[in-house]
Amino acid sequence: MxxxxxxxxxxxxxxxxxxxxxxxxxxxxxxxxxxxxxxxxxxxxxxxxxxxxxxxxxxxxxxxxxxxxxxxxxxxxxxxxxxxxxxxxxxxxxxxxxxxxxxxxxxxxxxxxxxxxxxxxxxxxxxxxGDFHAITSAHNLLAAMIDNHIYWGNALEIDERRVTWRRVLDMNDRALRDIVTSLGGVSNGFPRQTGFDITVASEVMACLCLAADLEDLQERLGNIIVAYRRDRSPIYCRDLKADGAMTVLLKDxxxxxxxxxxxxxxxxxxxxxxxxxxxxxxxxxxxxxxxxxxxxxxxxxxxxxxxxxxxxxxxxxxxxxxxxxxxxxxxxxxxxxxxxxxxxxxxxxxxxxxxxxxxxxxxxxxxxxxxxxxxxxxxxxxxxxxxxxxxxxxxxxxxxxxxxxxxxxxxxxxxxxxxxxxxxxxxxxxxGRAQFAPLYPDEMPLFAKIETIAKRIYHASEVLADQKIRDQLRQWEAAGYGHLPICMAKTQYSFSTDPTRRGAPTGHGVPVREVRLSAGAGFVVVICGEIMTMPGLPRVPSAEEIGLNAAGDVEGLF
CATH class of the missing domain: 3.40.50.300 (P-loop containing nucleotide triphosphate hydrolases)
Known part of the structure; x- marks a missing residue:
């Protein structure tokens, strides 16, 4: 049978x-x-x-x-x-x-x-x-308001080279990882390089998942850093007055x-x-x-x-x-x-x-x-x-x-x-046996938190990070973000950053490619190795097998 x-x-x-x-x-x-x-x-x-x-x-x-x-x-x-x-x-x-x-x-x-x-x-x-669609819409509303603000005179003095807020889509689409927007002339804005992430990687998703209620959600959205000025001072979502409308989109x-x-x-x-x-x-x-x-x-x-x-x-x-x-x-x-x-x-x-x-x-x-x-x-x-x-x-x-x-x-x-x-x-x-305690205290320096996770959880021997990454972490500490926890972004297939190393490897290095401040969600994202924030489809995607049968039922999801 x-x-x-x-x-x-x-x-x-x-x-x-x-x-x-x-x-x-x-x-x-x-x-x-x-x-x-x-x-x-x-x-x-x-x-x-x-x-x-x-x-x-x-x-x-x-x-x-x-x-x-x-x-x-x-x-x-x-x-x-x-x-x-x-x-x-x-x-x-x-x-x-x-x-x-x-x-x-x-x-x-x-x-x-x-x-x-x-x-x-x-x-x-x-x-x-429709939750993911609402998150996608709220995220992209903020992206549209950034470009619109620049178009209408840029009163906040946003440095177009330092806009960190990308767009999102709930789909695997490698063609959108790195793109140029606003081509086609003056009426379309100022061309710049940007890209898309998948919706589940959006900081809006993280804000919604960590918020206690709608008031907390709006505060977190307002705290999102979307860009920087030429003097490297941050531009927040609340500076663009986008947090209220985004919360409305996320109400349900x-x-x-x-x-x-x-x-x-x-x-x-x-x-x-x-x-x-x-x-x-x-x-x-x-x-x-x-x-x-x-x-x-x-x-x-x-x-x-x-x-x-x-x-x-x-x-x-x-x-x-x-x-x-x-x-x-x-x-x-x-x-x-x-x-x-x-x-x-x-x-x-x-x-x-x-x-x-x-x-x-x-x-x-x-x-x-x-x-x-x-x-x-x-x-x-x-x-x-x-x-x-x-x-x-x-x-x-x-x-x-x-x-x-x-x-x-x-x-x-x-x-x-x-x-x-x-x-x-x-x-x-x-x-009542559980005596839970996090791995590191809030007051530990950011790089030390990264090292703690790498050495105690991954059993790595060292964290490999350029001086500019270490300097960036120190700048965030000076700006009041040193208490934040760390969100490691690495391959899921291995304790190391090499997806082919199965088992329980030890003594490996953990290369840090980039760090991102998620001030709204309330953590620092540490990107290790080759990790994609916009996945691609495989050679034979599951979508090829999905369709409706004669009775109108969905087939091929599993």
């Missing part, structure tokens, strides 16, 4: 009206703004009313470094949330929204998979409630989206910064809302723990005043084999030695997460090709690291496949 695809499983789901899903969390019907029958936004007034309630337990799901073999972090997040509800705990899920770029490129959607999915899957992966996008899993459990899906070029976590407002409404909140951080979990701890937790009670690191036997040197075509054959050779990647992530003072459990996301000997090898390795590995079959079995994981995670979260 042929295995159903993810989209076929999602289409067969027996969804409940979104009001019933909200009712499980105590959200009254009048506090929901429906988008059809199966998704809704949660109103700001209701969220404000939750302020005095105690918080539930926060569980972070992260993973080993991603490989083409797949890890299943979102699937495990959904499966664990369903599992907690299955064992009688009141749990909610918080994940990010999907970007159209990777959906039509090569990564696919972001709603989970198999029998551990969030639905409506097609809507979530294709426009959803700021409200968290509520949907459901295949098992009708509540899921908040809101925000979507990438973890390799941004901070990789769903919105603070969605997580805080879920913590007030549920006893357990399962959330995820993008890519491997060296990127997503590190930024979750050092940026999101620091900014939001929250802390995880337990962390789940997702691994697959297949991905560990790839880290052990096995080619993708050979992953189906049993190879215990390769599993053992790949386990140091997992071990590094376990040690890194524990360094934040949080207990760790490993979830082995099961594939049918996994053998008992391979699973036993992982369990033995993890036990030697002072943790435990639990086999999970949620992809095939839904919540029944995560009962053991859910039971153990709830025990740990309830135990």
């Amino acid at each position: 042929n295995q159903k695809s993810d989209i076929e499983i999602a289409r067969a789901a027996r969804k409940k009206p979104i009001q019933e899903v909200g009712d499980r969390l105590g959200i009254p019907t009048e506090a929901l703004i429906p988008y059809g029958h199966d998704k809704a936004k949660v109103g700001q007034a209701f969220i404000r009313s939750l302020g005095e309630r105690p918080d539930g337990k926060l569980i972070l799901v992260t993973a080993i470094n991603p490989t083409p073999a797949g890890e299943g972090k979102t699937t495990t997040t959904v499966g664990l949330g369903d599992g907690l509800n299955r064992i009688g705990r009141k749990a909610a899920i918080c994940i990010r929204e999907a970007s159209l770029g990777p959906c039509f490129g090569m990564k696919g959607g972001a709603a989970g998979g198999g029998h551990a999915q969030v639905v409506p899957m097609e809507d979530m992966n294709l426009h959803f409630t 996008a700021m409200q968290p989206n509520l949907v459901q899993t295949l098992e009708n459990n509540p899921a908040f899906v809101h925000g979507g910064p990438f973890a390799n070029i941004a901070h990789g976590c769903n919105s603070v407002i969605a997580t805080r809302t879920a913590l007030k409404l549920a006893d357990y909140v399962v959330t995820e951080a993008g890519f491997g723990a060296d990127l997503g979990a590190e930024k979750f701890m050092n940026i999101k937790c620091r900014k939001a005043g929250i802390a995880p009670d337990a962390v789940v690191i997702v691994a697959t036997i297949r991905a560990l084999k790839m880290n052990g040197g096995v080619a993708r075509a050979d992953l189906g054959a049993e190879n215990v030695a390769a599993v053992e050779a790949g386990c140091p990647n997992l071990g590094r992530h376990i040690a890194n997460v524990k360094s934040f003072g949080v207990p760790v459990v490993v979830a082995i996301n099961h594939f049918t090709s996994d053998t008992e000997a391979e699973i036993a090898a992982v369990r033995a390795y993890v036990e030697a690291q002072g943790s435990e590995a639990i086999l999970c079959t949620h992809w095939a079995d839904g919540s029944a496949g995560t009962e053991a994981l859910a039971t153990r995670v709830a025990e740990i979260a309830d135990s």
Whole structure:
């Protein structure tokens, strides 16, 4: 019998009206703004009313470094949330929204998979409630107002060579990375070199995901630095009087989206910064809302723990005043084999030695997460090709690291496949064992923060940075930005900046190519190695397989 695809499983789901899903969390019907029958936004007034309630337990799901073999972090997040509800705990899920770029490129959607999915899957992966379009519009409104200000006399004395605000698009389009605008004569403005980033890399996205409410959002937008004068003094978004209109465009996008899993459990899906070029976590407002409404909140951080979990701890937790009670690191036997040197075509054959050779990647992530003072459990996301000997090898390795590995079959079995994981995670979260602390204090100098992440998380020997980068960091410290956390932008495929170096490399250098001040979001972006803020499509993009069938249903998303 042929295995159903993810989209076929999602289409067969027996969804409940979104009001019933909200009712499980105590959200009254009048506090929901429906988008059809199966998704809704949660109103700001209701969220404000939750302020005095105690918080539930926060569980972070992260993973080993991603490989083409797949890890299943979102699937495990959904499966664990369903599992907690299955064992009688009141749990909610918080994940990010999907970007159209990777959906039509090569990564696919972001709603989970198999029998551990969030639905409506097609809507979530294709426009959803329009949040990303609102972010794109707000970002590009600011870009248009910069060029318009220069055109009409440039009263702020913007140096056209030092406009740092690029445009964005929620699509992978390499042709837009570096472009020249305003060609065609005087009426079109002043030609200058610029470019596009993907929407998920926008500082507006980061501002929305870190803002506590609309007032906080407008203040963050106003603090965005968009350009510099000839004397290098900054021009802020508020100087152009763009922050008010941008907030208006983002008014609805700021409200968290509520949907459901295949098992009708509540899921908040809101925000979507990438973890390799941004901070990789769903919105603070969605997580805080879920913590007030549920006893357990399962959330995820993008890519491997060296990127997503590190930024979750050092940026999101620091900014939001929250802390995880337990962390789940997702691994697959297949991905560990790839880290052990096995080619993708050979992953189906049993190879215990390769599993053992790949386990140091997992071990590094376990040690890194524990360094934040949080207990760790490993979830082995099961594939049918996994053998008992391979699973036993992982369990033995993890036990030697002072943790435990639990086999999970949620992809095939839904919540029944995560009962053991859910039971153990709830025990740990309830135990009060977590003694969370960020990796570095606010007052540490910016370059020292970069070195701390590179040496303690990546196990690098040094950070390689030109004098101009070090001088720039010192200038920002002198301007009052030295307290900001660091957002590392590097490849997700390796602890190093070389995507081909799998496993657990040590002694490598971390080259810093560029630093960017995100004064609105409240962090310093450090771009390491060759990292693209506007991805390109692969030779055969997923878009070639996506279309409508005779019944008008979407095909080819998975």
